[in-house]
Amino acid sequence: MSMFNKIPRWNLTLFVLIVAEIIVFGMMNPRFWNVTILLNSFNDFIALAIIGFFVTLVVITGGIDISGVSIIGLTSVVTGLLSQVAGINIWISIFCAILIGGLCGLLNGVLIAYGRVQAMVMTLGGMLLYRGIAIVLVGLSGVSTYEGISGFSEGFGQIANGEVMGIPHAVLLFIIMFLIAYILLHRTRYGRYIYLTGINQNTAEYSGINTKKIIASTYVLSGLSAGIAGVVLTSYLGSARSDYGSEYLMPILTVVVLGGTFITGGKGGVVGTALASIILGFMQVGLQMAGVSTQYIGLATGVLLIVSVAFLGINSEFRFNMKRILPQKQNIGG
Amino acid sequence: MARISTIIKQRETRTLLFLILLFVVVGFINTDYLSLQNIDKSLKSSLLYIVLAVGMTFVLLTGNLDISVGGTLGLSAAVCGTILRDGGNIFLAVIAALLIGAFIGLINGFGVIKLKISSFIMTLALLSITRVVQVLYTDGKWVENIPANVKELSKIDIFGMNLLSFFVIVGVIFVQVYLSKSRKGRYYTAIGDNVDGAISLGIPVNRYIAYSFVISGISASLAGLIFVSQIGFVSTNAGAGIELTVIAACVLGGVSLIGGIGTVIGAALGAIILTSINSALVFMKVPAFWNDTISGSLLIIIVVIDALLVFHANKKAKKVRLNARVLQKGAQG
Numbered sequence: 001m002s003m004f005n006k007i008p009r010w011n012l013t014l015f016v017l018i019v020a021e022i023i024v025f026g027m028m029n030p031r032f033w034n035v036t037i038l039l040n041s042f043n044d045f046i047a048l049a050i051i052g053f054f055v056t057l058v059v060i061t062g063g064i065d066i067s068g069v070s071i072i073g074l075t076s077v078v079t080g081l082l083s084q085v086a087g088i089n090i091w092i093s094i095f096c097a098i099l100i101g102g103l104c105g106l107l108n109g110v111l112i113a114y115g116r117v118q119a120m121v122m123t124l125g126g127m128l129l130y131r132g133i134a135i136v137l138v139g140l141s142g143v144s145t146y147e148g149i150s151g152f153s154e155g156f157g158q159i160a161n162g163e164v165m166g167i168p169h170a171v172l173l174f175i176i177m178f179l180i181a182y183i184l185l186h187r188t189r190y191g192r193y194i195y196l197t198g199i200n201q202n203t204a205e206y207s208g209i210n211t212k213k214i215i216a217s218t219y220v221l222s223g224l225s226a227g228i229a230g231v232v233l234t235s236y237l238g239s240a241r242s243d244y245g246s247e248y249l250m251p252i253l254t255v256v257v258l259g260g261t262f263i264t265g266g267k268g269g270v271v272g273t274a275l276a277s278i279i280l281g282f283m284q285v286g287l288q289m290a291g292v293s294t295q296y297i298g299l300a301t302g303v304l305l306i307v308s309v310a311f312l313g314i315n316s317e318f319r320f321n322m323k324r325i326l327p328q329k330q331n332i333g334g
Numbered sequence: 335m336a337r338i339s340t341i342i343k344q345r346e347t348r349t350l351l352f353l354i355l356l357f358v359v360v361g362f363i364n365t366d367y368l369s370l371q372n373i374d375k376s377l378k379s380s381l382l383y384i385v386l387a388v389g390m391t392f393v394l395l396t397g398n399l400d401i402s403v404g405g406t407l408g409l410s411a412a413v414c415g416t417i418l419r420d421g422g423n424i425f426l427a428v429i430a431a432l433l434i435g436a437f438i439g440l441i442n443g444f445g446v447i448k449l450k451i452s453s454f455i456m457t458l459a460l461l462s463i464t465r466v467v468q469v470l471y472t473d474g475k476w477v478e479n480i481p482a483n484v485k486e487l488s489k490i491d492i493f494g495m496n497l498l499s500f501f502v503i504v505g506v507i508f509v510q511v512y513l514s515k516s517r518k519g520r521y522y523t524a525i526g527d528n529v530d531g532a533i534s535l536g537i538p539v540n541r542y543i544a545y546s547f548v549i550s551g552i553s554a555s556l557a558g559l560i561f562v563s564q565i566g567f568v569s570t571n572a573g574a575g576i577e578l579t580v581i582a583a584c585v586l587g588g589v590s591l592i593g594g595i596g597t598v599i600g601a602a603l604g605a606i607i608l609t610s611i612n613s614a615l616v617f618m619k620v621p622a623f624w625n626d627t628i629s630g631s632l633l634i635i636i637v638v639i640d641a642l643l644v645f646h647a648n649k650k651a652k653k654v655r656l657n658a659r660v661l662q663k664g665a666q667g
Binding site for chain 1 (some may be wrong): 449451460625626641
């Protein structure tokens, strides 16, 4: 029971942090209290939030996926090449690009789950490989690496930049992707299996769960989400480049870990990831508005990461020790 | 024990064979690749990675990970470069760089041991922090105009061999002997192989994990010094992304990320392979943009082969054990 009691409390802490951020940054620059600006700022972190939701599933199974940062670039390039160079319909191109993201995830997942390769090593290799493929595709097509592929249609740009009834598409996308991840993880049998696999893979296996399939599927989902993130980022920035997402490694892991998901697996949830990505996104916007250079944001996220993990770690250890010291109290509580 | 050591030996020989194969195949296509001059050059360009891989191996052996080496390299190179540029003493510059590396290693160790943060997260956070500190320190500018005699240092030859290469090779052999023959050196492998066992044996586990991070930090700053003397300037993103290449090099050389398996020589060979691919592409007249694809697929293929080999070895060992037990029971009955 303690596991389920604890996560909402951490989420509450995160929520308080968001409120505190809004108040503090608003006092530094009142423009931060402008709802339109705040909602539009979702565009700056939507890509990493989308990946973060599904990397959370991977991390809960006890794995890790760092290849998403390269899949962003790959899908961006594929979208651009198919639609602008090969002249295929933009929506079919997007579909193909996301599918390729899924295939990358499938390769990761199959080799990790069935090939028994360590997740970290495999996704590191995948990171090199997928980025490499993106660079090769750009190189072979003769497109300028620096300018990227541009000239997308108006409709494509609307994916990220449009709005419905005053709500930017980015916010809607954030909510939709969050709901998909939330329902998958917290409302289905599949999600339950993900937790069980992460808590103890052998036990899960003995109780009849096909853990390999579960593990492989989380990587496919993570790959697909990276594909979607790549398309959204391309739409937002208006050109396709192979180096998109290369600086996202740190933020993605930060939102997952700051969201209260244990890197060792078995504990966590996407609500925390969603809140953490908003914290990170607002911090970026807020610091920019307060006149702090973008280069220094790494300092803030790094400190935030260490402090949150240290706090989570010490907190759980503290509880564990308290329980050992006061066993009778645990009985009353349970 | 003898069996395990032979397997490890096999792994390093495989890496070496692969390196030789790479040189022979590329040599067939372009004989210039096999010239002593090019081999010397390949070695020289991989020195940086070898030094980083040696430090990383210590951390990997204990079952941890150090992502912060790129940041440490950049920061120590920037500090050392600024001191040299402003006419400071070269020894002062070296000591300052090494102290920075050791200090970052200490922070990593503190986080991992005392705050119980997973080493991956801790060092990742420190990577982004050191990057910002470097930008703050250099005001976001490149460190240029480093005196020419510093650059000359990387070009000194001894017995027809580059002095730096010589030092690094001797260093790698020394560290290898320390890790495999010395009692304390073997602690690192023991910790990674079985932490609880190591604690039961009375090995000061936490202290040695801290040592491993400090060693990795110092190696990273040594690599930073090599960077300054070989390249001659320090950009704000010096060493960006290098940490992943180094981990890839270690994995190529047979160092396990779970800990307890691997040798420094293997890691060094892995580093040479990764950098040789770069120059091999040039000699084969293949566009440089193929580099990441080839390194990535190479890494995946080798890792998958390793995983399969280990799986089959385990299966065989299990079978042998089972057979032995059945036979014993049969004898008793």
